Amino acid sequence: MSNSLRNISLLTAVLLGLGFGLVFFYAPLDADQGFIQKIFYLHVPLAIIALAGFIIGGAHAVRHLRTGDPIHDARSYVSIHMSVIFGVAVLLTGAIWAKASWGIWWEWREPTLVSFLIVFLLYSTYYPLRYAIEDRQQQARYASVFAITAGAFVPLNFIAVRAAESFIHPRTFATANGGLPPKMQLVFWVCLIAIGLLWYTLVRFELETKRTRGQLNRLRRALDDGPGPPRSGPRIAPGATTR
Amino acid sequence: MPALPLDEAGQYVAAAYLVFVVLLIVYVAIMAVRIGHISREVESLADLAERRERERQAVGQAQAADSVGGDEKRSSDEATA
Numbered sequence A: 001m002s003n004s005l006r007n008i009s010l011l012t013a014v015l016l017g018l019g020f021g022l023v024f025f026y027a028p029l030d031a032d033q034g035f036i037q038k039i040f041y042l043h044v045p046l047a048i049i050a051l052a053g054f055i056i057g058g059a060h061a062v063r064h065l066r067t068g069d070p071i072h073d074a075r076s077y078v079s080i081h082m083s084v085i086f087g088v089a090v091l092l093t094g095a096i097w098a099k100a101s102w103g104i105w106w107e108w109r110e111p112t113l114v115s116f117l118i119v120f121l122l123y124s125t126y127y128p129l130r131y132a133i134e135d136r137q138q139q140a141r142y143a144s145v146f147a148i149t150a151g152a153f154v155p156l157n158f159i160a161v162r163a164a165e166s167f168i169h170p171r172t173f174a175t176a177n178g179g180l181p182p183k184m185q186l187v188f189w190v191c192l193i194a195i196g197l198l199w200y201t202l203v204r205f206e207l208e209t210k211r212t213r214g215q216l217n218r219l220r221r222a223l224d225d226g227p228g229p230p231r232s233g234p235r236i237a238p239g240a241t242t243r
Numbered sequence B: 001m002p003a004l005p006l007d008e009a010g011q012y013v014a015a016a017y018l019v020f021v022v023l024l025i026v027y028v029a030i031m032a033v034r035i036g037h038i039s040r041e042v043e044s045l046a047d048l049a050e051r052r053e054r055e056r057q058a059v060g061q062a063q064a065a066d067s068v069g070g071d072e073k074r075s076s077d078e079a080t081a
Helices: A003-025 A035-067 A070-102 A111-124 A126-131 A136-163 A182-223 B006-080
Strands: none
Touching: A003 A035, A003 A182, A035 A070, A035 A111, A035 A136, A035 A182, A035 B006, A070 A111, A070 A126, A070 A136, A070 A182, A070 B006, A111 A126, A111 A136, A126 A136, A182 B006
């Protein structure tokens, strides 16, 4: 593990601990929802980071199509993969909050919930699309096109939801009633940064694992060539140490 | 709906944070398994590399012995002549 990855992992752990500590020991109780509102500091950052991750995946896909460099495809894939996992957490924490707040696990008439589910299901089709194609280059190209199209859909979807009439779900960052009090805002931003760092750290871990696995495969192929006479110059995995 | 009493609300809040922690632990466990596979793969590659090196040395020694044997035979032939 590289030093930067170790440092960023430690920073993530510290910030997550600090954020959750602030949620329970510093943030005031919500006048309307009471203690149940504490889920807000987990659920909303997860949702924002998941959606941002989908857009980042699209941005890497653009770079992949422009340069043809497989590292951008790997970054796009891992960004989307991590955001899908975060999306699962968003749906589960949201359902728990909905049950506590509204008495129901899910509300089909609420545009915010349904639109997030649509985005989540859309990205869930990324895996079968990707792995249905055997040719690696074609697979990467098609996956990139999907990531760009779906990535463009995310902000459009967000705008559409903001424009739609809310059924029961409150609008995050709504300023109609004065928005969040400063103490809650501080805690929210710490949690948002912590969850964002967690996403970034996990993406880095995933990419590092993929890179190591690729290097090992190259090494295995090179060693499987057989003993033969000693050769001069670099023979094993010429690109293994790059990036 | 009115705000839930603290004991009931606490259960929901705990459940939400628990879901997050469990997902994180599952992910870390999957990563640990994958790193374990990579570690075993590294060990097997190290063994393979050592074996290859020994084979290469054995081939080199055999070639050297052949060339020494050939030189001795050549010089004894010359002496006889």
